[in-house]
Each structure stands twice: as C-alpha cells, then as structure tokens.
C-alpha cells in the first residue's frame with residue numbers, strides 16, 4: 001500500500017485503522033485485537049490511531065495487552081495517540097466537568113500514561129486531540145518539544161484544529177505539525193469548502209479523516225439518494241459501497257488519509273479495496289451532489 005510522508009521520520013499508510021470503537025466490540029480479547037491488527041497489516045495498513053480517552057481511558061490498555069502477547073507486531077506499526085480531553089470517567093472520575101488540558105504537566109503525564117498503557121517506548125505521532133481555549137502556546141509548544149527531545153514522542157500533530165489554531169501552535173513549537181486529524185466524509189464535507197483542506201494543502205500537511213464513513217450513518221438508510229448512488233457506482237467497480245465512499249476521499253488532492261473504524265473483521269479485510277477505485281470527475285460530483293441534496297451552484 002502507498003505510504004504518505006508526514007515528516008522526515010514518519011510515513012504512514014494511505015489508509016489507517018482507528019481504535020475508538022475497540023471497547024464496543026463484543027470480543028475485546030488480546031487474540032481478537034491481534035487478529036484485527038494482522039488483518040490490517042496483511043493489506044499494508046500499518047498506521048493505527050488511538051487516544052488516551054478511547055473506551056473511557058481503557059482502549060490503549062487493551063492494545064497494550066495485545067502487544068505484550070505479540071511483541072513482533074509493534075515494529076510493523078506506526079502508533080498514533082492523542083491527549084488533552086479530560087472527561088469525568090475512568091482515571092478522571094474525580095473531575096467535575098469535561099474539559100481540555102494542554103498544560104505541560106498534564107500532557108507530559110498523559111504521554112507517560114499512554115506509553116505505559118500501550119506497553120510501548122515511544123508514540124510515533126502524538127496529536128493534541130482538541131483545540132484548548134486555555135492553551136498557552138508558548139508553554140504547550142515547549143512541552144511538545146521536550147517530549148520529542150526525550151524520544152517518548154517521535155512526531156507531533158493536531159486534531160480538530162482550524163487553520164489559525166495550527167498557525168499559533170506551529171509558531172511556538174520547533175517540530176513541524178505533521179497532520180491535522182479532522183472529520184471528513186461525504187456527509188461531513190465542510191472541510192472541502194471552509195478553507196480547512198485548502199490550508200492543509202497549501203502547507204503540504206496531509207490531513208487524516210476521522211469517521212470517513214460518517215460513523216456508519218452513510219448506510220443507515222439504503223433508500224437515501226446518497227446510499228443509492230454509492231451502491232450504483234460500487235456495482236460498476238465490483239466493490240462494496242463503503243469502498244466508494246473512501247475512494248471519494250482518496251480522490252481529493254490534499255492526500256486525505258481515511259481512518260477506518262470498523263470492528264467487523266470481514267469489513268476490515270476489505271479496507272484496501274478502496275484503493276482499486278479511481279473515480280472520474282463526474283462520478284465524484286454525482287456523489288457530492290447526492291450528499292448535498294442539490295447540484296453545485
């Protein structure tokens with residue numbers, strides 16, 4: 001599978017696998033998690049997306065248990081994790097309110113915890129999960145640089161940041177911001193027109209797309225015009241409609257990296273099918289029109 005260069009020290013697979021829903025799976029055994037990772041690796045999907053908060057701060061530990069039992073997997077993977085969302089659950093049950101914390105002590109401790117939970121020595125890419133209105137960019141930037149210098153974090157990036165948020169942080173941190181992970185799908189397509197993707201393209205920062213199938217909402221109503229169009233185009237390529245929705249993202253010149261979230265092993269095995277599909281311009285716009293419910297102006 002094609003790799004996309006995010007920095008001098010990090011290339012990621014064109015499609016990534018996200019572990020947000022890991023704890024929703026009926027089977028959270030180490031063996032089953034290993035099987036999902038292996039199903040990805042077999043297709044060249046080497047990039048795995050985590051966050052400290054996933055599963056109420058428990059998903060990283062599930063991955064850690066799987067990696068401890070199959071240590072050979074780690075070297076075949078690029079592991080992304082995120083921090084700064086503090087929700088009053090799990091390890092943060094003592095907190096009164098959901099909030100963000102980008103203070104140096106918090107993010108430094110969060111990284112230590114993530115490393116311990118995932119049983120790894122370093123995080124390949126650490127993302128600030130959400131823009132924090134109380135972020136002191138000088139202090140947070142220094143803390144991120146210190147994490148890079150310590151070797152505990154190899155690269156830094158952001159998630160759900162707007163262009164000005166990225167400019168601010170980049171002006172105070174030495175390490176280049178390697179990606180912005182944002183919501184992009186046929187149903188959540190505002191990044192295509194609100195300047196977010198334009199900014200990332202301008203700066204040659206490849207975006208990661210979270211919920212690229214809109215969390216499954218694309219397939220809720222098979223009679224919706226969009227699902228019907230996906231199904232119609234899928235038939236012409238002999239792939240499933242989800243592959244067409246992903247191919248729609250892959251077609252965009254910003255080098256969008258979809259982060260897939262299925263727990264279904266059969267669906268996971270099909271992830272790379274999307275790379276077989278090269279949508280022509282009119283089919284791309286047919287899907288855009290169906291998503292918007294009206295022709296482009």
Ligand SMILES: NC(=O)c1ccc[n+]([C@@H]2O[C@H](COP(=O)([O-])OP(=O)(O)OC[C@H]3O[C@@H](n4cnc5c(N)ncnc54)[C@H](OP(=O)(O)O)[C@@H]3O)[C@@H](O)[C@H]2O)c1
Nearest residue numbers: 018019020049210211212213214215216219261262263264
């Ligand atoms: N940075 C952020 O703020 C942020 C926020 C949210 C997510 N993320 C990342 O993005 C990753 C992916 O998010 P996501 O899980 O929402 O992605 P997604 O791929 O858009 O949605 C996955 C969901 O769609 C369902 N689905 C997939 N194919 C389907 C089909 N053909 N028919 C019906 N349902 C289908 C899956 O069910 P099955 O399991 O049954 O296949 C699963 O529940 C997460 O794991 C996480 O790493 C990041």
